Amino acid sequence: MPTVLLYGDSNTFGTPPMASLGEDRRFDAATRWPGVVRAALGPEVTVIAEGHPGRTTVHDDPVEGAHRNGLTILPAIIESHRPVDLAVLMLGTNDHKNRFALNGFDIASGALRLIEEMQASRHVKRILWICPPPPLERGCLAEMFEGAEARGRSVAGHMKAMAAELGVSFIDAGEIIAVDPLDGVHLNESAHATLGSAVAARLKEMLKA
DSSP states (O other), X not given: OOEEEEEESHHHHTXXXXXXXXXXXXXXXXXXXXXXXXXXXXXXXXXXXXXXXXXXXXXXXXXXXXXXXXXXXXXXXXXXXXXXXXXXXXOOSGGGSGGGOOOHHHHHHHHHHHHHHHHHHSOEEEEEEEEOOOOOOOXXXXXXXXXXXXXXXXXXXXXXXXXXXXXXXXXXXXXXXXXXXXXXXXOOHHHHXXXXXXXXXXXXXXXXX
């Protein structure tokens, strides 16, 4: 039975758009895009969703904690679920936070480092790299993500070029969905459904290849 690992942040976890800070809600399993993928692939594929709110690519978060660093925990997660037939990476949104002061190339390079870690592990057979939709400076998260819109303009282009150089399958989620304007970061139910369907279609192709 093939194993698919989905590695991401709050949009993989299923955090809904927030009207105020401190909300602690989560979409139900069927609504979250990993759940849409799981339903589309069927019981013959094991789909594991590893989404952690606040997760960065390779950065210890000085405010929310070093455990948000996606690179630090990745080797343990891969080893816990090996062998992984397909790994799906969708990270980079939290790297847009003003506290990290990164440009688009650096954000893409952080995600690249995770792709390279997956490849080096020898436990991941194939990878699908997803560039998350660019964040907006809106609502309760506007100040936290101050400057994010400028940072986000070049991220997808850099990630796409890096994926092509590595020969890794790539989806620019910003071409098919957008973040909800309520908080400028999280996906609404419709976006989860659209993203899940698109990812499932690509994964079916990859599993057949």
